[in-house]
Amino acid sequence: MNPDTNTKRNEPWREELRKATKNKERTDIPRVHMRELPADYRNKNNEEVNSGLTKEDALKEAKRCLDCPSPSCTNGCPVGIDIPQFVKNIERGEILEAAKIVKQTSALPAVCSRVCPQEKQCEAECIYAQKMGKEAVAIGYLERFAADYERDSGQMAVPECAPSNGIKVAVVGSGPAGLSFASDMAKRGYKVTVFEALHEIGGVLKYGIPEFRLPNSIVDVEIEILKKLGVEIITNCIVGKTITFEELQAQEYKALFVGSGAGLPRFMHIPGENLVGVMSSNEYLTRINLMGASRDGDTPVLSGKNVAIIGGGNTAMDAVRTAKRLGAERAMIVYRRSEAEMPARVEEIKHAKEEGVEFMPLHNPIEYIADEKGRVKQMRLQKMTLGEPDASGRRSPVEIPGAIDTIDVDTVIVSIGVSPNPLVPSSIRNLDVSKWGTITVNDGMQSSIPAIFAGGDIVRGGATVILAMGDGRRAAAAMDEYLQKLC
Amino acid sequence: MNKILKKEHFSPNVLHFEVEAPQIAKTRKAGHFVLVKVGEKGERIPLTIASSDPVKGSISLVVQRVGVSSAKLCALNEGDYITDLVGPLGKATHIEKYGTVVCAGGGVGVAPLLPIVEAMKKAENRVITVLAARSKELVILEEQMRANSDEVIIMTDDGSYGKQGLVTAGIEEVLLREKVDLCVTVGPAVMMKFVALLTKKYDIPTMASLNTIMVDGTGMCGACRITVGGKIKFVCVDGPEFDAHEVDFDEMQMRLSSYKELEIKAMQQYTETTAI
Ligand SMILES: Cc1cc2nc3c(=O)[nH]c(=O)nc-3n(C[C@H](O)[C@H](O)[C@H](O)COP(=O)(O)OP(=O)(O)OC[C@H]3O[C@@H](n4cnc5c(N)ncnc54)[C@H](O)[C@@H]3O)c2cc1C
Ligand SMILES: Cc1cc2nc3c(=O)[nH]c(=O)nc-3n(C[C@H](O)[C@H](O)[C@H](O)COP(=O)(O)OP(=O)(O)OC[C@H]3O[C@@H](n4cnc5c(N)ncnc54)[C@H](O)[C@@H]3O)c2cc1C
Ligand code: SF4
Ligand code: SF4
Ligand code: FES
Secondary structure, eight states: OOHHHHHHHTSHHHHHHHHHSOHHHHHHSOOOOOEEOOHHHHTTSOSOSEEEOOHHHHHHHHHHOOOOSSOTHHHHSTTOOOHHHHHHHHHTTOHHHHHHHHHHHOSOHHHHHHHSOGGGTHHHHSHHHHTSSSOOOOHHHHHHHHHHHHHHTTOOOOOOOOOOOOOEEEEEOOSHHHHHHHHHHHHTTOEEEEEOSSSSSSTHHHHTSOTTTSOHHHHHHHHHHHHHTTOEEEOSOOBTTTBOHHHHHHTTEEEEEEOOOOOEEOOOOOTTTTSBTEEEHHHHHIIIIITOTTTTOSOOOOOOSEEEEEOOSHHHHHHHHHHHHTTOSEEEEEESSOGGGOOSOHHHHHHHHHTTOEEEESEEEEEEEEOTTSBEEEEEEEEEEEEEEOTTSSEEEEEEEEEEEEEEOSEEEEOSOEEOOTHHHHHSTTOOBOTTSOBOOOTTSBOSSTTEEEOTHHHHSSOOHHHHHHHHHHHHHHHHHHHHHHO | OEEEEEEEEEETTEEEEEEEOHHHHHHOOTTOEEEEEOSTTOOEEEEEEEEEETTTTEEEEEEEOOSHHHHHHHTOOTTOEESEEEEEESOOOOOOOOSEEEEEEEGGGHHHHHHHHHHHHHTTOEEEEEEEESSGGGOOSHHHHHHHOSEEEEEESSSSSSEESOHHHHHHHHHHHSOOOEEEEESOHHHHHHHHHHHHHTTOOEEEEOOOOOSSSSSSSOTTEEEETTEEEEHHHHOSEEEGGGBOHHHHHHHHTTTHHHHHHHHHHHHHHSOO
């Protein structure tokens, strides 16, 4: 564990706080509930479902945390946030201080606290869940509380920057990896330019994750801070197309960070998959979230009465809940394994169910059937059962011979994962990529070309926001070291 | 934001724009396209880069007004700004000296055909251009095509101009008369389908430039996907040009009609509220 954490734990205020309430009393407090909009109201609009904790609730929840001598929760956080330190600050009412602590490690706390799969990360490692058979401390909710509180206070601190060192670095992509990298490099005194292919900044946070889960305004606040740090962001610029790596070098950019994401949608290659009304979740969500389809945008979107989403991840949950909001009578999750294997956040599955989404686990599409105009009207589903665990450790789906269902659908959204976008890797000569198309990097996120670093989904394949962010930070530290030696 | 430097009418519904885009003007090659979005809430529509002037830092686009988004672009004037413009996208056209090249275009395909005709001519090919339209008023870019072709054959469905008949009749006339080394076709999917069937019969290599529906143009959404030789291809990154004999044009036509009803309704609303 981080030795820093220990010393902080011995600060007088924390010792006092620990003594003020007995552990028994702390563990008797039930876990707080998130306030949320009623399901039959929220499934018709785009308002954020989770409304956040009240200060009273937050202070009470913070009290549950035992301020463990060697807190296992921090091991569960991919970026190692000093969880007890920020939680104890909430308990003593120093919310702005708590926010500051979170921000020492996380560049996007308001975002991560909303989208991290906490039940698999920090909260999974909390002593409550590990040893006491109780619900973990609601670390994610508390983190969100601190971040939102700071934002609403109007006292959002712009981090301090080192004096400018005049060295230019370029970033490809404005997703969480690129943004966190840019923020760290700006703080270190570099002159950072972010190039973004789309007309909007934020990557998946904008075009993928819907407003009802992560409002754009939250992301925009983070982007504003980045701009205040002096980061320049150029939209509508595709590195490898509009501008090449060689040109960037000629323009005196000393190094490049690639955070171009895993934007390539996968399809199943089954009959009828190109019918009208069958599309990738990227297309569906981009039309709606980026282009404003179904709201005030000129871009249209097909969204019907019987909508099936193929897949069980976060993207599938976002698509199915969006379909419900666009008026689907039946919005269905079709997933080839059982619910226990679904990779989506537990909260998203819960919310989807409350909102009236139907779950069809252990079903796998094998064919789409068209009407006379070429629009999908039915799908054939192979029923599955669970067999032996596969490479992922999850029990693998096995077909039940002859068990085939046919159901009516007019829209199908294929959400079975993404592959790395080959655009950047293929435009840079001699850049090593794996057989999956991800950029190969060392521990410092440095690629086979010393001046090029990479992180996020382009390195990991479809992963998570917090991992992308952590990569960005790690790359910034390593690139700083590399450039300091060089310059 | 990209400034419109020059706007010119080729015909009432076909406009030529010169747009400031210094970076794209430098890197673009024949066959590349851009995505253009007019207004904060606009749609991203693909348009072929007709030509570029790297010194002036501008590119030119030839736009046919067909629906709301192209109409919104056509409503902009010199000095106005295009909200978003990104490119160059797609793979560059393979231009070389083939010998005799027949370039066949119709409907929405005539505008994007022009830069190909120009490039083929520049590469010292003998260029025979076949333009097809329903009737005389719908024949566009004739003058520009003539300036870059050795011969222009015009076909109209009703015989009101040029010869009566479909684009395929015009092509076949050439195929029967002389040796053709390559055929290039751009237009509605049905048209390209029949061009491909014809040239297959005569064993003429044929390239089709496909104008599918697009959203991002960078391979992220799959809206532009089609089947070529039994495999899924994304037109925005793998194309827009493919071996016409391998393309499933029926599927492409079906996919192009995805939003037809919505588009027609949107255009009605737009024309009711806007004087074009
Ligand atoms: C619908 C959906 C829901 C999700 N939900 C969750 C969740 O709840 N929790 C979670 O942790 N994770 C979730 N994820 C995954 C998470 O969003 C990603 O792992 C994360 O965004 C990856 O970050 P990134 O910075 O690597 O890439 P991205 O966010 O993909 O950003 C990459 C950016 O680079 C740009 N770009 C690409 N190529 C170029 C180029 N050549 N030049 C310039 N710019 C370029 C792209 O346009 C894009 O803006 C979800 C993903 C999706 C699609
Ligand atoms: C790679 C590429 C390059 C292109 N280059 C050019 C160009 O240089 N100049 C130009 O004028 N157009 C070009 N197009 C076509 C152009 O993008 C469309 O005309 C435009 O998107 C139409 O948008 P809209 O909203 O105005 O019309 P919509 O409302 O989308 O459509 C109006 C009507 O036109 C029909 N239509 C629309 N698009 C097409 C199409 N692609 N094929 C067949 N019918 C269609 C629709 O079915 C509908 O009936 C290109 C397309 C692609 C994919
Ligand atoms: S960043 Fe994510 S994993 Fe880390 S503490 Fe916050 S919610 Fe937990
Ligand atoms: S493990 Fe749980 S109780 Fe212990 S410090 Fe972490 S959050 Fe608090
Ligand atoms: S337009 Fe989205 S993948 Fe081609």
